[in-house]
Amino acid sequence: MSETLPTRYDFASAEARWYEFWEKKGYFKPRPGKGKFVVMMPPPNITGILHMGHVLNNTIQDVLVRWHRMRGEETLWQPGIDHAGIATMNKVEQEIAREGKTRFDVGRDEFVKRTWAWKERYGNTIIEQLRRLGSSADWENLVFTMDPAYSRAVLTAFVELFNAGLIYRGKRLINWCPRCKTALSDDEVEHEDTPSHLWYIRYPLADGEGHIVVATTRPETYLGDTAVAVNPDDKRFAGLVGKRVRLPLVNWERKDTEGKPVPPEIPVIANRAVDPGFGTGAVKVTPAHDPVDNEIARETGIPLVQVMDEDARMTENAGPFAGLTREEARERIVAELEKAGFLEKTEDYTVPLGTCYRCRTPIEPLLSEQWFVRMKELAGPATEAVRSGKVRIIPSYGEKIFFNWMDNIRDWCVSRQIWWGHRVPVYYCDECGEVFASVDAPEGCRRCGSAKVRQDEDVLDTWASSWLWPFATLGWPENTERLRKYYPGDVLVTGWDILYLWVARMMMAGARFMGEMPFHTVYLHGIVRDERGRKMEKSLGNSPDPLDLFRQYSVDGVRMGILFITPEGRDVLFSVKSAEIGRNFANKLWNAGRLVLLNAGGRFAGLPGSMRLEDRWILSRLERAISETTRLLGDYEFNSAVRTLYEFLWADFCDWYLEAIKPRTQSGDRSGVDVALFVLEAYLRLLHPFMPFITEELWQALPNKSGESIMISPWPEPTGMSDPDAESRFSLLQEMVSGVREIRGTFGVPRSAKLSLVFRDSRDALALARENLALLGFLAGIEGVSESDEAPAGSALIPSKVFEAYVPLSGVIDTGKEKARLEKEIAELSAQVERIRARLSDPNFLDKAPQEVIREQKARFADMATKLERLRGQLERL
Ligand SMILES: [Zn+2]
Ligand SMILES: [Zn+2]
Known part of the structure; x- marks a missing residue:
């Protein structure tokens, strides 16, 4: 047990030391x-x-x-x-790419082997x-x-x-990442608003009577159209439903997914899924490449023509465009439609582009055989x-x-066309066609016994x-x-x-x-965002490395800081300032602990038999902190819990209690220090879950700890020392001290100048001040209290709802000079207040300024107005 602590808290050493200690002791195990x-x-x-x-x-x-x-x-x-699965494969694919190869060059077994090796090397970093x-x-x-x-x-x-x-296998339209070469579930697709166009294409009626214009965001897929659809209630197209249109440019044979030829004349159909407000009200139906169109095909039986493959390249069905990438195809097709007079117009249009959540490549809705779970x-x-x-x-x-x-x-598409993961445990018999699932690799077909069984290629x-x-x-x-x-x-x-x-x-x-x-x-x-509300991303450079923060602000500081700024249930706007708050708090705690230990002289004499007002007050505040923190944790209100603990240490314990006991301690009476030790020990236990390292380091140095680690010591229980009377009385003393300190500031009263308090119509407050005159003297330089029927001339009033007390200033300051100074300050302040008032009533400003600026201005206005009012009151009194 050390009697003194080093001036500076060496958090790096404490973090390493205590984590090892806890683990060695087995505390992490149930x-x-x-x-x-x-x-x-x-x-x-x-x-x-x-x-x-x-x-x-x-x-x-x-x-x-x-x-x-x-x-x-x-x-x-x-x-x-x-x-x-996909994320790890990407890493290994990058490695292989540096050798100029793809995973297909390497082969499945070798690839999986390399992925295990990658895992052995890097997989434990995050742990x-x-x-x-x-x-x-x-x-x-x-x-x-x-x-x-x-x-x-x-x-x-x-x-x-x-x-x-x-679980069933089905050919369905799924989200396909052409780069990862795998299916993705709907939830693995991210949508991002992307500027693009809406192309208006003319489809001539097959009977030669004019044309229908359809609007589309994906002109490259029109080669796979098998219908044009309109809403049944759309009067504009009433006479056209049932007629046929001809796909522009198409003079080659297209085949559907069953290999049957599909003519370039396609029907105009009515369907409720069509939004009459989109484009012209007529849309192309491409069931092999669009989920909504796919549903329409399922209802109506129109054929599916696939014009794009798993590489997102055009297929044979695209005729002269076969082999082009989707991007090349779009450009060529739009150009040819325009040349041939089929492009009516092009508009700017924003599309919610779906991209792969792993690699950001635009996904392609594609028909594919996949495994699905019935959800x-x-x-x-x-x-x-x-x-x-x-x-x-x-x-x-x-x-x-x-x-x-x-x-x-x-339904959940659970199969992925990748190699890293759990392989689908379904087996196919080439002899009799049996399909069955088995946890262990089967010796042979469960129906005919043939050894010719193969496992499904996909992973889960x-x-x-x-x-x-x-x-x-x-x-x-x-x-x-x-x-x-x-x-x-x-x-x-x-x-x-x-x-x-x-x-x-x-x-x-x-x-x-x-x-x-x-x-x-x-x-x-919530999600952790940057100060401007943006998602944290490497590419934005707005995502700090937590390990850097740990080195700079300590782990405890970062933990405390992030909870301090995380509003319950909402996104977190993170800034490094929060880690600073945490670190500063740790320093405050360290210094408080150091001071108490220094005065304790290595021992704890127990709580004193008779206690002063401030002792009863801090013990009652502790009691409150215990019950509040316990309740807030039970309600998952981590932010409020942290703020409660922060306030207790900073304001109650450091600013008031440790100050209040100084005269006693200096005079050789250790009763205050013993109370402080008692409070600190319990407080450290309350704080431990949030700041595990510094609490252990300090707790271990306390003479009044019991047990081998704070981590396994009991959570503080209420001690029955709640004392509402002491709390309300002490809070009156706090009002007096704060009031006098503020008056000293306002009038520039030197620290050394002694002041007095004159009460009017405030018997209880007067008595309280008399009893605690020594404390008032030490904390606020008050050397006398008295009573008067009238407000003394040339005095300042202490703002309080409970008592009326004045601080006489004549003789202490030059009232004439102070009056002049106050008048000048008031004039300056009112000019500023007027400027803000004008801005806040300017509709132009209110329209154009960002909300946060307006909020900030309003808050400033309120602050200044209050201050102005106070100064005017002070001036009047002088
Ligand atoms: Zn991808
Ligand atoms: Zn079989």
């Missing part, structure tokens, strides 16, 4: 206790690099698990890491970084989604759904769980979004493994002890962006395979 608390860490990708989103997500989880652990619950924070953050997860049980046991779970789930008829059947219990309140989503407006998605749920969507996370990490499908003990868990902490992709699916999987929801609470935090 320890038997009363009750249980289980959190599943959203597994980062093996390609992941720690960003501010991870920092926020894992800080919140760490706060929760450290809190529950201190409350004596058996606490498991289950960590893991995701194989991230190391999460450890730097102080995360107290059960690292010994780290799970990787491609571990043999986990893989078995993925295949077991697939086979079970397959055998239950919930309607699985969605029911998950929806019901949220509706009945069995699963709570925080903030509650997340539920609306959840229901909206669940009510419109579509990454989410088709992570949707099993809450139980596959615990050993499912084996009935392990961990599974029995820790399923279902408690809270899932994640971002809005994966509510559908992951959270909803985990609930469906939980209901289906475990018969129980995997958690009772989903806590959704």
Whole structure:
């Protein structure tokens, strides 16, 4: 036990030292206790690099698990890491590209081997970084989604759904990334408004009577049109429905997906899906390349003509355009249509361009054979769980979004044409045509016994493994002890962006395979954005490296800072200033701890038998901080909890209490220091979940700690020292001190000048001031208090709702000079106030200025107006 601490807190050393200590002691493992608390860490990708989103997500989880652990619950924070199919393949493909090769040159087996090697080399980076953050997860049980046991779970789930008829293969229009050469689910497509055009193309009527003009954003696909559609209620086209139009330029044979020829004369049909307000009201129908058109084809039976392939190049059906890329084809086709007089006009138009969420390549809707999961059947219990309140989503407006998605749920395309992942466990018999699913590779066909069976080439969507996370990490499908003990868990902490992709699916999987929801609470935090509200992205250079921030501001500083600025349930506008706030707070805490320890002389004498007002006050404030923090954590209000703790230390403890006990301590009375030790010890435990390192470092130095680590010491309980009377009395003293300090500032009264207080009609306040005159003297330089029936001339009034007290200033300052100074200040200030008032009533300004500027001006106006009023009052009194 050291009696003094170094002047400066060496956070880097403390972080390394304590993390190692905690881990060596096994504190991160669940320890038997009363009750249980289980959190599943959203597994980062093996390609992941720690960003501010991870920092926020894992800080919140760490706060929760450290809190529950201190409350004596058996606490498991289950960590893991995701194989991230497409993302990881991209990394290895980049490596191979440097050798001038593609993955197809290398071959499947070799490619998978290289991907494992990549994983061994780089895959643990993010885990190391999460450890730097102080995360107290059960690292010994780290799970990787491609571990043999986990893989078995993925295949077991697939086979079970397959055998239950919930998985089917179908040729469907799916989102295709021509670069990754794989299908993507709807949720893996990002839409971005992109400037483009609307082309108006003339389709001549087959009977020679004029033409119909259709508007399209994708002229290159018109070669695959098999109809023109109009809305049935659109009177403009009433006579045309049932007629045929001729596709311009097409004088070659097109074939549909079954190989049947499709003529260039196509019907005009009526369909409710057509928006009469778009373009001319007539649209081309290209069922092989557009999801809406695909639906129309399904209803009407019109054929599907595919004009683009998996490389996004034009097919044979495109006649002379075959072999062109989609971009080349667009340019050529528009030019030829124009040359031949079929292009009526071109307009500027913004399209919500869909791009691959991994590589940003524009996706192509493409017909493809894929595996699908029937979701309607699985969605029911998950929806019901949220509706009945069995699963709570925080903030509650997340539920609306959840229901909206669940009510419109579509079948899930789970196959991907990539090589890194769990291979679809479906086998085809070349002998008898049997198709069956099996977890283990079969010896032969389950129907005819033939050895000529081949496995499906596709692998499963990454989410088709992570949707099993809450139980596959615990050993499912084996009935392990961990599974029995820790399923279902408690809270899932994640971002809005994966509510559908992951959270909803985990609930469906939980209901289906475990018969129980995997958690009772989903806590959704906002996305971390930059100060201007933009998403943080490498290309924008607005995404700070958390490890740099750790080095500069300490891990605790960054953790505290980000929670300090994260509004509950909304996006976070992150700036480095927040880390500064955290670091400054850590310094404040360090200095406070140092001062108390310095005066404690290495021992704690217990709480004093008789206590002064300020002692009873700080103990009552502590009591309040304990119950507030506990309540706020229970309500997942991390921001308010952090602010409560911040205020307590900074204002109550440092600014008031440590100041108030100085005279006592200096005179050799240690009672104040003992109270301070008591408060500090409990406070450090309250703060520990948020700032684990500095709290441990300080706590270990306290003479009144008990136990081997703050991490496993009990969460502070209310001590019964709540004292509302002491709080209200002390707050009156605070008003007096602050009032006098402000008057000193306003009138430039030197620090050394002693002042007095004159009360009028304020018996209780007067008595209180008399009793605490020593304190008032030390904190505000008050050397006397008295009473008067009238406001003394030449005095300043202390603003208070409870008492009326004056500080006489004649003789202390030159009132004439002060009056003149005040008058000048008032004149300047009122001129400024007028200028702002004029600006704020100028409609031109209000129209054009950004909202934040207007808000800022209004706030300034209010501030200045108040100040002006106060100065006028002061002047009057003089
Ligand atoms: Zn892609
Ligand atoms: Zn067979």
